[in-house]
Each structure stands twice: as structure tokens, then as C-alpha cells.
Amino acid sequence: MKQVLDFEKPVIELKEKIAELKKFTSDSDIDLTDEISTLEKRLERLEDDIYGNLKPWDRVQMARYPERPTTLDYVGELFTDFIEFHGDRHFGDDEAIVAGIAKYKQKSVTIVGHQRGKDTKENIRRNFGMPHPEGYRKALRHMQQAEKFNRPIISFIDTKGAYPGKAAEERGQSEAIARNLVEMAGLKVPIICIVIGEGGSGGALGLGVGDRIHMLENSTYSVISPEGAAALLWKDSNQAQRAAESMGITSYDLKKLGVVDQIIPELKGGAHRSIKEQSEKIDTVLAASLEELQSLTTNELIENRWEKYKQIGEYKELE
Amino acid sequence: MLKDFFSKKKKYASVPRKEAKQDIPEGLMQKCLGCQKIFYRKEMKKNLHVCPHCEHHHPLNAGERIDSLFDEGSFQEWDQQLVSANPLHFPDYEEKLEKDRNKSGLNEAVVTGKGEINGFETAFAVMDSRFRMGSMGSVVGEKIARAIERAKESSLPFIVFTASGGARMQEGILSLMQMSKTSVAIQRFRESGGLMISVMTHPTTGGVSASFASVGDYNFAEPGALIGFAGRRIIEQTIREDLPDDFQTAEFLLQHGQLDKVIPRSEMKHVLTTILDIHQPRGDRP
Numbered sequence: 001m002k003q004v005l006d007f008e009k010p011v012i013e014l015k016e017k018i019a020e021l022k023k024f025t026s027d028s029d030i031d032l033t034d035e036i037s038t039l040e041k042r043l044e045r046l047e048d049d050i051y052g053n054l055k056p057w058d059r060v061q062m063a064r065y066p067e068r069p070t071t072l073d074y075v076g077e078l079f080t081d082f083i084e085f086h087g088d089r090h091f092g093d094d095e096a097i098v099a100g101i102a103k104y105k106q107k108s109v110t111i112v113g114h115q116r117g118k119d120t121k122e123n124i125r126r127n128f129g130m131p132h133p134e135g136y137r138k139a140l141r142h143m144q145q146a147e148k149f150n151r152p153i154i155s156f157i158d159t160k161g162a163y164p165g166k167a168a169e170e171r172g173q174s175e176a177i178a179r180n181l182v183e184m185a186g187l188k189v190p191i192i193c194i195v196i197g198e199g200g201s202g203g204a205l206g207l208g209v210g211d212r213i214h215m216l217e218n219s220t221y222s223v224i225s226p227e228g229a230a231a232l233l234w235k236d237s238n239q240a241q242r243a244a245e246s247m248g249i250t251s252y253d254l255k256k257l258g259v260v261d262q263i264i265p266e267l268k269g270g271a272h273r274s275i276k277e278q279s280e281k282i283d284t285v286l287a288a289s290l291e292e293l294q295s296l297t298t299n300e301l302i303e304n305r306w307e308k309y310k311q312i313g314e315y316k317e318l319e
Numbered sequence: 320m321l322k323d324f325f326s327k328k329k330k331y332a333s334v335p336r337k338e339a340k341q342d343i344p345e346g347l348m349q350k351c352l353g354c355q356k357i358f359y360r361k362e363m364k365k366n367l368h369v370c371p372h373c374e375h376h377h378p379l380n381a382g383e384r385i386d387s388l389f390d391e392g393s394f395q396e397w398d399q400q401l402v403s404a405n406p407l408h409f410p411d412y413e414e415k416l417e418k419d420r421n422k423s424g425l426n427e428a429v430v431t432g433k434g435e436i437n438g439f440e441t442a443f444a445v446m447d448s449r450f451r452m453g454s455m456g457s458v459v460g461e462k463i464a465r466a467i468e469r470a471k472e473s474s475l476p477f478i479v480f481t482a483s484g485g486a487r488m489q490e491g492i493l494s495l496m497q498m499s500k501t502s503v504a505i506q507r508f509r510e511s512g513g514l515m516i517s518v519m520t521h522p523t524t525g526g527v528s529a530s531f532a533s534v535g536d537y538n539f540a541e542p543g544a545l546i547g548f549a550g551r552r553i554i555e556q557t558i559r560e561d562l563p564d565d566f567q568t569a570e571f572l573l574q575h576g577q578l579d580k581v582i583p584r585s586e587m588k589h590v591l592t593t594i595l596d597i598h599q600p601r602g603d604r605p
Contacts, residue, residue, distance in 0.1 A: 162529075164549030164557050169567060170575045173548040178533035181502035186510060201486075201495060202529040202548070209499050223486045223495040223526070232488065247491040248407050257406065259492050309503045310464070312496045313457030314406035318426070 003066060007058045011050055011269075014043050051268050054218065056244040056253075060226060062218040063198045067272040070129075071098060071113030071156040074196065077279035078286065079104050079111065087138060091171060094135030096127045096159070097207070099142040101151070105287065110146035112139040112207055113156030116197070130163040133176035136206045140180050143187060152190040152290060155207045160225065162203030177206040184209035185309075190293035190301060192286060194264070195219045195251075196271070211305055212289045213259065215251040216282075217266040221259070222249035258312060261289075351375055353543075367584045376541050376584055378521055380423070381430040381447040384480055388588050389434035396432040398465055401458045403427065409489040415451065423449040427458040428483070431466040433475060436588060439595035442470035446482040448522065453483035455527055456490040460497025463531065464504040467515075471507060476514040476595060481532040485525020498530035505534060514598045516591065518582070519546050519569070537579045537594065540569035541587075546577075 004012050018039050025032045054062070062068070075082050079102035086093040098115045101108065116129025123129075139155075146153045162173055184191060191210030199208070199221030215221060224232070226240035229247055233239075254260040264285050271278040293301065349360045353375025363370070367387055368377040379387065385394055405412045420426060428450035433442045444463050446453045463479070470477040486494035508515065517535030519528070521544040529548055532538075540546060547567035555562055565571045572578045582590050 162548065164553045166554060166558055166560075166562060166566070169547050169549065169554070172533075172575070172577045174528040174546075175533040175577060177529040177548070178502070178531070181499060181530055182506050182509070182534050185499070185503040185506035202498065202526055205495060205498055206529075209502065221492055221495075223491055224488055229488050246407065246409055247488070249491065254492055257491075257493060259496055306503050306507060309496070309500045312500055313461050313493050314404045314490075315457045315461060316402050316404045318400040318402055 005058070005061045005065065007050060007054070007061075008269075011043070011047055014039065014046060018043065047268055051270075056220075056250050057226075057241040059218045059250050060220055060240075060244050062270050063220045065270065065272060066118055068197055069271050069275045069278060070118065071111075071115050071158060071196065073275045074156065074279055074282060075102070075111060075113070077276055078283055079109070082111065085138075085142065088134040088141060090137060091134045094127075094132050094138060095125055096129050096131040096163070097135035097139050099139050101142075104154070104290070107290075108149070108151045110142050110151050110153045111156070112142060112153065114159040114204075114207065116158060127163060129159045130161060131159065131203060131206070132163055132165070132168045133171045133173050136162075136176040136180050139207055140183055143180075143184065143191075147187045147189050150189060152192065152293070153187070153210070154286065155191065155193045155210060157193055157195040157199050157204045157208055157221075158197035158219075159200050159203045160198055161200035162206065177202050180206045181209050185305065186302070188298045188302065190290065190296075192289050192293070194282065194286070195221050195260075200225060209309075211293050211301065211308070212261045214262045214264055214285055214289070215254060215260045216264050216271055216278075217251050218270055219251060220244075220249045221251075221254055222247055352377060369584050374542065374583070376521065376543055378448055378482065379584075380449055381425065381445045384445045385430065385434070387584070388436055388591065390437065393435035393440075394432060395434065396430060397469065398431060398462045399426060401427065401462055403456055403458050403490070405489070406457070406493055407489065407491050409491075412489040415489075419450045423447060425450050427462065428453045428455070429459045429462050431462045433469075433473075436595060437592040439592065439599075440475055441478055441595060442466050442473070442475045443478045443480070445480045446520075446527075448482040448484075451487060453481075453522075453527070454485060454487035454494070455483060455497050456487035456494050457497065459487075460494075460500050463497075463501050467501070467504040467508045467513075471511050471513055474511075474513070476516065476598065477508065478516045478518065478591065479531060479535070480518045480520055481523040481527050482520045483523060483525070483527035483532075485527055495526065498526050501531045502534070505531060514595075516594065518587070519578075520544050522546070524548070524550065538577075539580050539582050539590075540572065540578050542569055542581055542583055544569045546572055 021032050021036050082102035084100040099112045114129045115126050117123035117126045143153050192212045193208050193210040195215040197219055226244040227237045229243040230239035231237040251263045267273045348357050349363050350357050351370040353370050354373035356372050403416050429444050429446045431444045444466050515535045517532050517538045519532050519540040523532050523546045569581045573581050
């Protein structure tokens with residue numbers, strides 16, 4: 001049984017009703033075709049209405065939906081010849097981050113991304129997509145290799161955050177993330193980051209410095225989880241919904257703030273409705289971005305990256 | 320006693336006049352947060368707020384830090400005019416900023432500029448935890464990025480003293496992106512051969528610890544400083560076990576290979592001078 005999100009309930013109920021009528025029609029002599037088509041039209045309007053007016057908190061739920069496609073789902077659709085590589089060469093292999101090489105439209109690329117699971121078993125293996133330092137170091141190793149062999153980097157962002165654990169601190173969680181930020185800033189190959197689910201704070205950013213930052217329409221990207229913000233600001237994690245609204249964490253908010261380059265539209269009802277069709281939408285944006293970036297000289301690429309980040313932020317100047 | 324009976328000693332207590340009371344300076348004494356012993360505030364200040372008994376390092380504000388390191392009259396401040404906007408129209412944010420401006424006398428949580436340490440000119444950024452817990456929003460990121468750029472243009476070293484609870488929530492994603500902004504600036508500075516020294520002071524956590532604080536050519540800390548990515552309480556809740564007392568202290572980090580050196584405040588100026596000297600291209604003073 002798939003999990004039903006609160007705001008989707010009317011859609012699901014109507015769908016069930018239509019299915020019921022269809023079954024009734026086929027099982028008996030009474031023809032309900034007209035009624036069914038009326039309801040189907042109503043369903044379409046209802047879906048347009050609900051999915052066209054998602055509130056920030058609805059999108060948080062969408063971004064966290066267990067069935068939502070993960071990095072490896074998209075990798076399977078978008079690329080060919082993908083080979084995953086393991087380990088940071090210092091401590092271990094963090095399966096909360098995947099890294100490897102592949103072909104994208106006959107061209108070589110390096111892929112890095114957070115990887116969460118869709119069920120408990122896989123989530124335990126993937127540590128719920130929350131990386132340790134060795135995950136960031138593994139990603140960095142492959143990104144530096146991408147620079148050496150002049151391959152663009154495509155980074156998929158999907159994490160609640162870097163893992164808040166004892167071992168993670170002992171092995172330098174801060175240093176691992178900080179190093180990735182500085183190194184990614186200087187890599188002489190195009191970097192395209194795509195937020196596909198939750199973009200949780202520094203843990204997301206650790207794979208998130210690039211020339212283009214794109215976001216799936218219903219993904220989120222924030223400095224702290226809505227629950228965390230509510231607990232700190234109002235000492236009440238139940239006010240997460242309010243925090244989600246105040247902090248501006250949706251793709252539309254980030255586009256407005258100049259942080260995100262492009263919003264990648266999602267299928268009606270969310271990316272999980274079809275991995276294949278959603279991948280096609282990502283493909284369009286990814287192909288265009290790569291073409292733009294590959295037409296630049298290395299100097300232009302690096303200079304534009306600085307210009308991009310330099311202008312992020314809002315402040316006032318006193319007289 | 321009989322003698323007492325004949326003496327003219329007053330049998331009443333004298334109540335000081337209201338004005339006299341005010342002559343006694345407020346907070347003459349100060350309790351050490353480490354050993355709880357009481358000291359003259361003056362004595363503590365003279366000792367750079369390090370406890371004379373247990374050597375607990377109390378926070379220095381930006382002004383005190385600058386005074387403790389830079390040669391008299393050499394300090395020049397940059398970008399003081401930058402103040403926070405409220406880009407997300409976050410409730411109560413402007414009031415909180417105003418309150419901290421009044422409390423600290425600063426416009427924001429970082430002071431940047433250049434100065435000389437025993438004759439060695441250097442660019443710097445000093446954070447002040449009295450202002451919004453030293454959190455990094457657009458202004459902090461912008462001032463630090465600009466300071467690094469100026470250091471690059473003038474071929475100066477860059478020293479940062481961090482004291483921060485992390486990113487500033489009220490500016491949302493813009494705060495997080497200051498981690499990227501400062502990192503791109505550092506990358507450019509590094510590429511140009513610039514020397515960067517990071518000194519982490521109490522506390523250095525979250526987004527600041529996970530960006531510029533951790534990527535100096537040398538990473539130092541003051542004794543006892545709390546340094547970490549995630550908060551202690553969150554970690555304890557996540558892993559469901561108690562953490563050792565010294566968890567996330569400077570000494571703990573040193574032991575785990577995360578720091579180059581822990582430097583007591585009394586030696587800070589000397590160590591920095593030596594490093595700046597060793598990094599002089601000609602090996603002599605400018």
C-alpha cells in the first residue's frame with residue numbers, strides 16, 4: 001500500500017470512486033459511461049487545482065515521499081554505461097553517496113549524488129541518505145578525477161543532511177564538507193547540480209557548488225530542516241509547517257532569491273508518477289546546460305562561477 | 320563590656336548616600352566560568368579574559384581581539400557600512416538585529432579589515448558571538464568574501480577568527496549560500512598563492528565550521544573552544560548514547576587529527592607573528 005499524502009486525499013478518493021464505477025459497469029448491464037466521464041473530467045480539474053497550488057509544506061511531504069525517485073533511478077534513465085566506484089581510500093565506503101562514471105549522449109561524465117533508500121532495509125544500508133565524511137571524500141576523489149580527464153560533473157542532491165553522529169565528528173564532518181566547497185569552487189570542468197528531493201543544509205551543499213543549480217519543482221533546499229528551525233526559533237518542532245513557510249525553501253522561492261538557475265517541472269502528482277517521464281524533463285534541462293557550459297573556455301567557466309556566487313545575498317549599506 | 324559602655328562608638332550602621340553607592344563600579348568582580356573562582360574584572364581583562372587560576376578562555380569580543388593582536392594605530396576597518404536586510408521578511412528579525420546592534424555596538428557579527436601584527440601587515444576577519452551568536456547571513460558572507468578578495472589583490476595574508484553558531488536561519492538559503500560564496504573567494508585566494516590562517520574560538524559550529532573555518536593553510540583553535548558540525552544534543556538524540564565530556568572541544572579535535580595546533584591566547588600573537596614571518600618571501604620583515 002502506497003503512502004497517501006494529506007493534500008492528495010481528495011484525488012485518491014475520487015480515483016477510487018471512478019475505479020469502482022468502472023468495475024460496476026463491466027460487471028453489470030447498467031451503463032455508467034457518462035457518469036464516469038463526468039467524474040474523470042472532475043478528477044482532472046481537481047488534480048490541476050491541488051497539484052497546481054501546492055503549499056510549501058505539501059512540497060516538503062512530496063520531497064520526502066518514500067517512493068520519490070532517487071539518484072540511481074535517474075542515473076539508470078539518463079546515462080549509459082554507468083559504473084559505480086567505491087571508497088574514499090582513507091576510511092571506508094559510504095553508501096549514502098554514490099559516485100561513478102558514465103556516458104551522457106555519447107560523452108563521458110562523472111556522476112556524484114546522495115543516495116537514500118526506499119524501504120527500511122535499503123535505508124539502513126544507505127544511512128537514510130545522510131553521509132559521513134568518507135562519503136564527501138569519495139565524491140571529491142571522483143570530482144578531481146573528472147577534472148584530470150576533463151569530464152563534466154553531474155551532481156544529484158537528495159539528503160536530509162550530513163549525519164549528526166559521533167564518528168562523523170571524529171573524522172571531520174566539517175572539514176570534509178568545507179573542503180568539498182572550496183575544491184568544487186575551483187574545478188576546471190563544468191559542474192551541474194540538480195536538487196531532486198530534499199536539499200538539507202551543509203550536507204546537501206557538500207555536493208552542491210557548481211555552475212548551474214537546478215531544482216525539481218517539488219524538491220526543497222534549506223539552511224535547516226523546518227522541524228529544526230521551529231525547535232530553535234519557537235521551541236516547538238510542531239511548528240514545522242510555519243517554519244517551512246517563513247524560510248522560503250521551495251524551488252519557486254529559491255528561483256526568486258537568485259539561488260537556483262532553473263526549475264525542472266514535475267509530472268502532475270509528482271516525480272514518482274513515472275521515473276522515465278520525469279527523467280525526460282531532467283534530460284532537456286541537463287542537455288541545454290551542458291551545451292552552454294561546454295562552449296565556455298576554462299577561464300570563462302571559473303570566472304562565471306565566481307560572478308554567480310558573488311551576487312548571492314541581500315544587504316543594505318548605511319550612508 | 321564596661322569600656323564599650325563609655326565609648327562613643329556609634330551603635331548604628333551608616334547607610335551610604337545614594338550618590339556614594341553609584342561610585343562603586345558595576346560588576347567589580349567576575350566569576351570564572353571554568354573554576355567558579357572570583358576575580359577582579361580588571362585583572363581578568365588584563366589577562367585577556369583568561370582565568371589566572373584555571374586558564375579558562377572566556378570569549379573576547381571583536382574589539383578586544385583586535386586590540387590584543389594588532390599594533391597600535393595599524394588597524395583599518397573595511398565595509399563597516401554593510402548591514403543586514405530582511406530578505407525573507409522573517410518575523411521579528413529586524414528587532415533582533417536592532418537589539419544586538421545596541422548591545423554590541425557593532426553593525427554585524429564580523430569585523431573585517433587590515434592591520435599589522437608586530438609589523439606584518441595582514442587582512443583579517445574577526446567574528447563576534449555577541450551579535451546573533453556570530454551567525455552568518457548575507458552581510459557576514461559578503462564582508463568575509465570582500466576581505467579575502469582585497470587580501471588577494473594586495474597580496475596580504477588572511478587570518479580569520481571564527482566564533483559562530485553557524486548559518487543565520489532568518490536569511491534561509493541565502494545564509495547557506497554564503498558558505499559557497501566565501502569558499503569560491505578562498506579558492507581564488509589560494510590559487511593566487513595567498514596564506515590563510517584560521518583560528519577557531521568558542522564556539523565554532525555548523526555552517527561556519529563546515530566552510531571557511533576548516534580550510535585554512537593552518538587551522539588553529541583556542542583551548543577549550545567548542546568546535547563541531549552538529550550540535551551535541553542532536554547527536555545524543557540521534558545515536559542514543561551519552562558523549563564524552565570533552566567531545567567537540569579543541570583538545571578533542573586535536574587528538575583526532577582535525578587541528579594543527581591549540582594555541583593559548585597568551586601565545587597567539589607570538590605564534591601568528593612567527594608564521595607570518597616564515598611566510599615572508601624574503602624571510603625578513605617588510
